[in-house]
Amino acid sequence: MRRRSGRLLAALFWAGATAVSSPAAALTPDEAEKVTDLLVALTPTLGRFAYDEEIARDWFAQDAEEGRVIQEAGFTAESWSRAVRETVQGFIASMGEDELAALHEDLRGGIRTLRQLGGSRAVEALKTIDEEYGRLLARRAEGAAFADAVRPIAPRLRALLLRPSE
Template sequence: MLRATRHILAAVFCAGVTLASSPATALTSSEAASVVDLIEALQPQLGPFAYDEEIVAEWFERDAEGSRLITTAGFTAESWKAAVGETMRGFLAVVSEAELHGVFGDLKTGIRRLSQLNDVQKEEAIASLDEEFDKMLAMRAEGEPFVDVVRPLEGRLREVVLTRTE
């Protein structure tokens, strides 16, 4: 279970490094809670949530064509993108660095064990993973201003972002 959670966490982090950073704003507890509430409410119809710029935009668009929960909660496309980004960066900052190193260590071990890759391909994949890890650490640092707001939501965020049926 822990290993599966680590792999899912790694996938979320790797996908998340592509989300553009916006200037830090004052994410409120209410906004962060609304983000989590909305993800929980929309997952049954929109599927598993992943922290990615395209997915965040797609969720806004699909919801706008349907239930309009996001706009009813007071978000525009831009404010939704910012609130989700700040909430997720805050979540990254809440997760311990030791856990993150463990996740990426497990991924590297998995890459080294792939029999379908030759040694050069494995090293290239590991180098790419190292770059993604550095980007994720930068996002984690950007999340520091949001830690106090996001920490009370950590358990719920782990559920909606990391829990997958296997």
């Protein structure tokens, strides 16, 4: 009996630890909305947001010096980086494969039309775009756990992240 209860306790502990550390449990719809609200609010002062880990850290640091809006919203540097990463990954996961492929092809087409890029430079630029697209697909796979939390705000994120450069 004691061995059974020990196994049961171990199984419950493992299940609880898995649930707590599960990426699916990490991002909530409220948190994704809060991240989006902050990105929209800070864009006029910090510039257009293009995701990567370093940019998320830079935004937190710049905001900490200027307005502390991110901290006032309840984020630490670590929780901000995680929430932004998961929000962006969830957004990418919410996009259809056709939409992602069209974005990839638009970028490739843009490189092909740049006359100032010579043969080897154009080939290198296309290679870089293809590598970035591979990383985008990896983020998409990682973001599947967050897609449901992000789906309600996906149109806002689309406008923020995919609008043409100004």
